Amino acid sequence: MQLAFLNTNLSKETKRKTEKIMSRYKNLEAIIESKKLDLQPKMTVNYQASESQRGNQFYSETEKLALLEMEIEDYVIIKRKLDLVYDSLKPVQQKIWDERYILGRFDSDVYLDLEIPDRTYYRLKKEMIATVADALGYIETEIKMLAE
Template sequence: MNQLSFLNTSISKEAKKDAEKLMSRYKILDAIIESRKLDLEPRLTQNPEPSEIQRDNQFYSSTEANVLAELEIEEYVRTKRKLNLIYDSLKPIQQRIWEDRYLMGRRDSDVYNDLYLTDNKYYSLKRDMIVTVAEAFGLIKNAV
């Protein structure tokens, strides 16, 4: 990869949308991970619903379902760890933008006014932050 490619901050609308979605889910990933782990714990009470085997004649393996659920949990944990690394590597002002805009759900104009930034400076910092997230998750398709 060429060093000048790091200076390229152009991003597709789809990649931007996906990166912003990841940034918005940053706060709730811990809750998702813990709830999925709780779903894997064995139940001590009888389940009134019919089992998977009773519903139809298709093959069902509870062990396989548990392994797939564990893999899904690992993917959530990996995503959370990546987002933690990205968040910690950002400038403090970009961390504030992330918190205010994506975690608290405030409007862009409210955020840049509260941070005493010009709109150009705010959108530049925000774009750089989104590109960083998109790059880390492989959302940007580099044309070679």
């Protein structure tokens, strides 16, 4: 049985989505915690008109809280996946992730500081992005879209 090698040829859309998530990696914990604070019951009196008074639209505070809990759960799953991928990367790829996506530095600055050739840098970066995209299920989505 052969191992299937990771496809590093990603569409621009998949690459863009993956890089966006990678750049938010360090902020995910803060986002999760702030959303958990929104779940806390409010003890102050609210004098605003209720949502049910705006029209015939259905509105429920319980429904809103349930949707917020599901959103938090999604963020937690993404954070766990990114933690696993980040920890499994080569140390140089972790440095690339930190420098490029967390600190927002330019590619040329990163590979010059790491003292690696630009071809090696872009190969490592491409592998890293493909690994993250695969972990988040973006490659499977891309394959389904191409099959249709």
